[in-house]
Amino acid sequence: MANIHDVARLAGVSVTTVSRVLNNHPYVKREKVEAVNQSIKQSGYIRNINAVNLKKGKTNLVGVVLPFLDHPYFAQLIQGISLAASVHHYKIVLYQTGYLEDQEMEALEMLKLKQIDSLIICSRKISLDIVERYREYGKIVLFENGTDTSLSYTFVDHYTCFMKALNYLYDRGHREIGFCINRLDGTNSGQRERAYQDFLEIKGLRYNEEYIFKGCHYLEDGERVLHELSGMKHRPTALLATSDQVAAGMITASPTYNIAIPDDLAIIGFDDQPIARAMNITTVGIPLHSIGELLLEQTMSETVSHKEVSVELIERLTV
């Protein structure tokens, strides 16, 4: 394939002149510009964007770390990130990690190696100490409360919104309240767990480990929860599903287990996904699309910033 030297030779000019023409340098004679453009056409020369990026020191790529893509929560988030990125002529490189630490490290290493200009971490397993060590290599933005770090972040106060949902159920007479969660070691899960413990203490209610359903993420998990529930002697009367998907799974399975919603079991979802609107699920609305946009804007900014996104409890028919 033709290179810049071939173009210069064909045009009868220096390589510097070709480079100036390619970069739209203002002080090149018109005849030379025409000769260069002509010889680019003739030789079939193609500019390699990596050479350009190398010189500019940027790639117009932003990395996004997330555990999986086949869940509406992350799909909506990335849709928001992606749309905001195109406004800035950036594209997204996906680091789908499955919560594996070495996969997350790979994303950080790629930031260091300048495969990407910046990195958004939507959800993670590795410690923030490790993440912070990479901040000198490019902007890193977290989707969590990163108060103890020097990084930019956007977050939802999961403690407060969990507490609000629990009180909502309490005010409607529920005393046996449980919740579903995906993994207990995540930052958001930790906040929810703390809110739950504090709530029980404030209200003088008993902690029942059976009422915490782990590994809940997909629609199918909702059915599993109902299956477990149906075998319990003392059932909770209400559940925070922490995902509309899981809530929807419980509702579709409820006739099978002869559990009436909300009479036998009240359910509050999370996120306000389309399925929550379609199935009239009471839920905590989280504007994931806008959050995605905010995260991307933070990667573009020179300054470190922190944004809290407010959420609202949306009353429908499952409580």
Place this chain on the structure above:
Amino acid sequence: MANIHDVARLAGVSVTTVSRVLNNHPYVKREKVEAVNQSIKQSGYIRNINAVNLKKGKTNLVGVVLPFLDHPYFAQLIQGISLAASVHHYKIVLYQTGYLEDQEMEALEMLKLKQIDSLIICSRKISLDIVERYREYGKIVLFENGTDTSLSYTFVDHYTCFMKALNYLYDRGHREIGFCINRLDGTNSGQRERAYQDFLEIKGLRYNEEYIFKGCHYLEDGERVLHELSGMKHRPTALLATSDQVAAGMITASPTYNIAIPDDLAIIGFDDQPIARAMNITTVGIPLHSIGELLLEQTMSETVSHKEVSVELIERLTV
């Protein structure tokens, strides 16, 4: 920031030697290797992956063109692509196009400029003629029947599977059958439209334009269809929803419009998404995750290949 020349100076070796150490060249004296590694540490030298890529002529990035991400169809597809990519140490660059031709062109141009090594086109608006012009710049793989092209592709025979679903409804007594579709100008939609026309002709049934519901893609669209349907004088007795999302939206809206499923309206979905399993929707199963893996494998292969993926009608409770 330190560059390769600084490292060489500090180590007292040539730039060539530093380069050999960086590339694990076998014939470098051990003392020199140690001196170079020592001076890399001291100088804080960071290798720029773009320089490495420039030299190797590859980026380990594969581009994926799709219209949107917040739909389970594309989310599952990309999940499959992404998992297969990590096996090959490749990452995905997303080109979310919203079916805008200039966005699709950008992906092709980036293949030409070597931002990516290869490109998977999951769904498109631009003509295949234009796509084919870029095949010299890297592997392009289509998720559609690309018989008339010189490109690799994986496809589902939408004509046959639409015909099968229509006959299934016919055999159960339905004569007034309609369908929902997203856009009529897509390749898959064209095949479905053709199957529908042929089916009506074979069975001697009347074509009724009212029975074709356009712009159907999301859960919300299912409700809109029921709303339209409820205002019709002569309603279809069965619908092919061409997406489980749309089918699910119809089912959740059905009590509102007092339409019993399947008695007043039989529904067949497409894809066999988790929601179809949860809601017992009769559907045409399309293994999107495996298709994603196949598409990625085709980008890695030197040869041009064509793969047809078989699908099956899954009988549940909505017909």
